Amino acid sequence: MSEFFQSKIFKLFLALAALIFILMLRSSFVQGNANFFSDMVGMVTTPLQKSTAAVSESAGGFWKRLFSADELYEENQQLKEQIRVLTEQQVELEQYRWENESLKEFMGLKEEHPDHEYVMASVVSRDPNSRFHSFVLDKGSLDGVEYLDPVITEDGLVGRISEVGLTFSKVTTILDPALHVGAYNARTRDMGTITGRIEAAEEGLCSMELVSRSSTAAKDDIIVTAGSTGLFPKDLVIGRIVSLESESDGKSMTAMIQPAAEVDSVTNVLVVTSFRGQGSSMEQLGDEKAEEAADEQADEQPQEDAE
Amino acid sequence: MIRETKLRIQKMSIYGAFLLLFYVLQTTPGFLTFWGAKPLLVLPFVICIAMMDGELVGGLFGLAAGVLCDTSGITLFGINSLLYMAACVAVGLLVIYYMQPSRLNSLIFTGTTMVLRQLFEYFFYYVMWGYEDISIILLRHMLPTVLLTLAVTPLMYELVRLIYAYYRRKLHD
Numbered sequence: 001m002s003e004f005f006q007s008k009i010f011k012l013f014l015a016l017a018a019l020i021f022i023l024m025l026r027s028s029f030v031q032g033n034a035n036f037f038s039d040m041v042g043m044v045t046t047p048l049q050k051s052t053a054a055v056s057e058s059a060g061g062f063w064k065r066l067f068s069a070d071e072l073y074e075e076n077q078q079l080k081e082q083i084r085v086l087t088e089q090q091v092e093l094e095q096y097r098w099e100n101e102s103l104k105e106f107m108g109l110k111e112e113h114p115d116h117e118y119v120m121a122s123v124v125s126r127d128p129n130s131r132f133h134s135f136v137l138d139k140g141s142l143d144g145v146e147y148l149d150p151v152i153t154e155d156g157l158v159g160r161i162s163e164v165g166l167t168f169s170k171v172t173t174i175l176d177p178a179l180h181v182g183a184y185n186a187r188t189r190d191m192g193t194i195t196g197r198i199e200a201a202e203e204g205l206c207s208m209e210l211v212s213r214s215s216t217a218a219k220d221d222i223i224v225t226a227g228s229t230g231l232f233p234k235d236l237v238i239g240r241i242v243s244l245e246s247e248s249d250g251k252s253m254t255a256m257i258q259p260a261a262e263v264d265s266v267t268n269v270l271v272v273t274s275f276r277g278q279g280s281s282m283e284q285l286g287d288e289k290a291e292e293a294a295d296e297q298a299d300e301q302p303q304e305d306a307e
Numbered sequence: 308m309i310r311e312t313k314l315r316i317q318k319m320s321i322y323g324a325f326l327l328l329f330y331v332l333q334t335t336p337g338f339l340t341f342w343g344a345k346p347l348l349v350l351p352f353v354i355c356i357a358m359m360d361g362e363l364v365g366g367l368f369g370l371a372a373g374v375l376c377d378t379s380g381i382t383l384f385g386i387n388s389l390l391y392m393a394a395c396v397a398v399g400l401l402v403i404y405y406m407q408p409s410r411l412n413s414l415i416f417t418g419t420t421m422v423l424r425q426l427f428e429y430f431f432y433y434v435m436w437g438y439e440d441i442s443i444i445l446l447r448h449m450l451p452t453v454l455l456t457l458a459v460t461p462l463m464y465e466l467v468r469l470i471y472a473y474y475r476r477k478l479h480d
Contacts, residue, residue: 001404009363013396016370017389024385034384041378045331052335125334127379128345128452129428131444134381135336162381170381177438198433199440202447267336 032147034140034165042140042168049124050138053267084155087260091222091237094186116233117274119143121151123267124168132176132201133264134159139271140167148231150272156237156260157181157225158269169271173263174238175201182226183208183238190215191226192255194238200256204264205242208255215253217241223257233275311478318474322356322368325466330375344451349375351417351460353395355467358408358416362399369395382428390427394420413464414457421456425449 004010023035034042121137139145141164149161151171159173172179174194181194192208200207208223221241227234239259246253329348332338339345349372357365373388380387398416406412429449433441 001400004362004400009366012363013366013392016392020370020385020388020392024383024389027384034378037374038378038384041374045327045375045378048327048331049334052331052338055335123336125379126336126345127334127376127381128347129376129424130379130381131448136334136379165378168378170379172381177436197440198438198443202443 032161032163034163034168039166042165046124046136046138046168049136050122053122053124084260087155087222087237087240091186091224091235094222116272118270119145119273121145121169121269121271123269132196133173134162134176135171135173135266137169137171137269137271138167140165140169142166144273145169145271146273150232150236150275151269152236152272153261153266153269155262156239157232158259158261158263158266160231161271171269174206174259175204175263177201181232181238182228183223184226185211185215185217185241186222186224188216188221190217192223194223194257205256205258206239208241208257209247209252211244211253211255213246213250213252217244217253217255219243221255223255227277230277230279233272234277314474314477318470319364321470322364322467323371325470326352326368326372326375330372334379339455341455342451344448344455346455346459347376347421347452348456348459348463350391350420351413351456351463352467353391354398354416354420355413355460355464357395357398358402358413358464359467359471360399361403362396365395365399366392369393382432386427387424390420390424394423408468410461410464414460417460418453418457421453425453 023037026035119139121139121143123135124138125136126133127136137145137151145161145164147161147164151158151160157174159171159176159179161169162172163170173196174181175196177196177198179196182191183194184191190211192211194206194208197205197207211217219241223238223241225232225234225236225238237260239257241255242258243256244253245256326349329352333345333348353365353368353372356368369391370388373391376387376391377384394416401416402408402412425445429441429445433444
């Protein structure tokens with residue numbers, strides 16, 4: 001055995017280990033960007049994974065239909081679509097109600113809709129060692145995807161990009177305890193933080209923490225993104241409250257949320273590559289609005305003087 | 308000599324093709340998923356290569372398998388690469404000096420590497436951060452993954468043994 005440690009093979013493996021260690025250090029300091037090795041591997045494996053994922057999806061669909069009566073399946077699809085539409089309508093109604101109530105306060109402010117830009121992507125791999133249903137997409141920086149871009153489906157928020165390679169990107173889902181999303185209750189306007197909990201993730205749920213004790217939040221309330229950190233667009237549907245519980249400190253409550261998107265089985269997603277307020281915090285947005293208001297006042301002043 | 312080199316290259320290419328195939332299969336969404344867990348296919352495969360072909364070939368395939376797993380995994384890039392490479396070199400050396408290549412030993416080597424890898428992740432990604440209910444990760448995710456990986460290990464051992472025996476016969480002809 002001792003001759004191995006004096007051999008060239010040992011020195012070769014030592015050099016390789018040193019190289020990997022340097023790449024490890026680089027990855028831990030430069031978060032979000034895949035290294036050269038990953039990019040090369042991704043370029044070879046992503047097209048293969050895309051094909052097998054498509055085959056697996058078709059096969060899965062085949063067995064699903066085979067074991068469930070066609071009529072029931074159709075009905076199920078229709079009901080799902082109906083629920084999605086109703087959820088959207090409910091969010092819209094809550095939004096209109098809130099807008100009506102606060103119209104006087106905000107009158108004069110020009111309503112601006114966020115300008116979202118999307119990249120459509122498919123889920124190509126789910127690693128056996130990945131927890132909380134994280135997955136890999138077939139789109140990377142060559143397609144305009146960037147680190148921390150939000151990932152959504154037509155139903156709601158799924159997660160965000162946690163690493164980008166040239167032709168692939170990794171997604172951390174909202175079921176992961178490492179992810180925190182500013183959110184609010186569409187009905188009561190209570191703010192909170194969406195994050196994952198290990199036990200809840202087993203049931204496909206995430207939690208909304210730091211909800212005020214005085215909140216009137218209730219089951220089936222819809223939770224949407226607050227957009228306060230500049231990491232997620234405002235008003236993206238996250239999910240529905242399924243239960244509420246008091247925290248042990250007695251100062252706040254935690255709501256368990258059923259995500260609107262099917263995080264564990266999603267196959268196609270949209271990556272939001274650009275939206276209004278991206279990368280800017282609430283304070284910055286506030287400053288921008290203040291500046292806009294000041295500009296408007298300055299514009300109006302000469303007119304008043306003239307009158 | 309040229310024939311020997313050709314046969315060796317051919318064997319390595321077959322190992323490489325199988326490694327890629329197993330990687331694609333293990334990461335295919337929905338494929339081989341039992342109770343929410345999936346087996347690792349590439350790890351037992353490279354461990355068996357190290358048992359048959361020694362520490363050099365085994366270590367290099369271990370590194371390749373680790374890089375593949377790092378590309379699709381959530382852990383820091385390099386953890387799987389370093390661990391798989393070190394494990395395969397150790398397995399190669401153990402088989403050369405102390406142990407025999409056998410189905411039981413393939414299970415012991417794969418099981419030990421898997422347990423080490425899972426415990427490393429468990430400690431650095433969950434225990435250290437103080438998350439609640441982390442035993443769920445250990446019992447409902449990591450343990451089934453280890454068991455499922457052990458279940459496919461004998462198949463990998465037979466596959467690698469067949470390839471190795473075929474080329475050894477050819478080399479002796």
